[in-house]
Amino acid sequence: MISPHVAPASALAGGVLLGLSASLLLLLNGRIAGISGIFGGLLLPGTTDRPWRAWFVAGLLLAGLAFVWLRPEAFATVGDIPLTTAALAGLLVGFGTRTGSGCTSGHGICGLARLSRRSVAATLTFMSTGAATVFVMRHLLGGSHP
Amino acid sequence: MRAQLAALLAGLLFGVGLCLAGMTQPRKIIEFLDFAGSWDPSLALVMLGALGVHAPLQALIRRRPAPVLDACFHVPGPRPIDRKLLAGSALFGVGWGLAGFCPGPALVSLPSLQASAWVFVGAMAAGMLLQHVLVSRGGMAA
Numbered sequence: 001m002i003s004p005h006v007a008p009a010s011a012l013a014g015g016v017l018l019g020l021s022a023s024l025l026l027l028l029n030g031r032i033a034g035i036s037g038i039f040g041g042l043l044l045p046g047t048t049d050r051p052w053r054a055w056f057v058a059g060l061l062l063a064g065l066a067f068v069w070l071r072p073e074a075f076a077t078v079g080d081i082p083l084t085t086a087a088l089a090g091l092l093v094g095f096g097t098r099t100g101s102g103c104t105s106g107h108g109i110c111g112l113a114r115l116s117r118r119s120v121a122a123t124l125t126f127m128s129t130g131a132a133t134v135f136v137m138r139h140l141l142g143g144s145h146p
Numbered sequence: 147m148r149a150q151l152a153a154l155l156a157g158l159l160f161g162v163g164l165c166l167a168g169m170t171q172p173r174k175i176i177e178f179l180d181f182a183g184s185w186d187p188s189l190a191l192v193m194l195g196a197l198g199v200h201a202p203l204q205a206l207i208r209r210r211p212a213p214v215l216d217a218c219f220h221v222p223g224p225r226p227i228d229r230k231l232l233a234g235s236a237l238f239g240v241g242w243g244l245a246g247f248c249p250g251p252a253l254v255s256l257p258s259l260q261a262s263a264w265v266f267v268g269a270m271a272a273g274m275l276l277q278h279v280l281v282s283r284g285g286m287a288a
Binding site for chain 2: 002026031045058087113121126130135
């Protein structure tokens with residue numbers, strides 16, 4: 001059964017913009033548009049190239065701000081998750097993406113685009129454990145998971 | 147300075163793409179990962195759009211000897227698939243499935259002042275620092 005909330009044209013167009021952004025960053029700066037890598041490098045000690053990372057994250061925040069102003073429904077609070085779940089999830093995502101050298105953008109877009117075997121393995125792994133987690137939360141525990 | 151402007155533009159484009167695609171709505175991610183309920187294929191379409199553009203363009207771009215504003219490309223070379231990659235990705239997937247947030251959409255959601263996004267990003271930063279202290283520096287690498 002397909003969910004009734006799908007907007008295929010927006011999803012495809014949004015994806016095209018992600019692809020253009022990754023291409024622009026590679027062409028001009030020679031960098032991979034991997035968000036966990038960019039943000040982690042900004043945060044952790046020992047990084048020597050903070051400025052471009054800070055500007056990239058500023059661009060993300062500016063985009064969010066523009067949508068808050070023009071299309072606030074982009075951030076639906078319907079089905080918002082409990083804060084304890086958000087905290088546990090954030091810890092796992094932070095720890096996991098640094099250990100696994102990437103997230104949905106770095107492995108799932110940039111890595112797959114250049115057919116990196118590591119990124120294919122990483123993407124299959126996080127999709128599988130993600131699906132297993134949702135199955136447990138929604139169908140086995142069957143509680144309030146959005 | 148030009149490289150910083152380029153990064154700002156790329157970040158802006160990336161953020162608009164995420165918002166436009168609805169990736170800032172955790173429910174769409176959770177419904178994408180839910181094969182036993184009502185399935186939302188949005189993330190697959192997002193990846194299709196992104197790969198359709200970036201796969202051919204990155205191949206063209208990497209024929210250049212160097213990027214426009216830097217001396218060399220900072221692209222990881224081929225490395226073996228190791229336990230660290232798989233274990234880290236597995237943990238990331240669990241967190242992703244719990245919250246429906248991955249790093250990009252969570253950061254883009256901060257200006258909306260959604261409490262869950264702020265808590266998620268704070269915890270994500272803590273998780274990254276913890277990983278740095280325990281694994282990267284401690285030599286526990288697989």
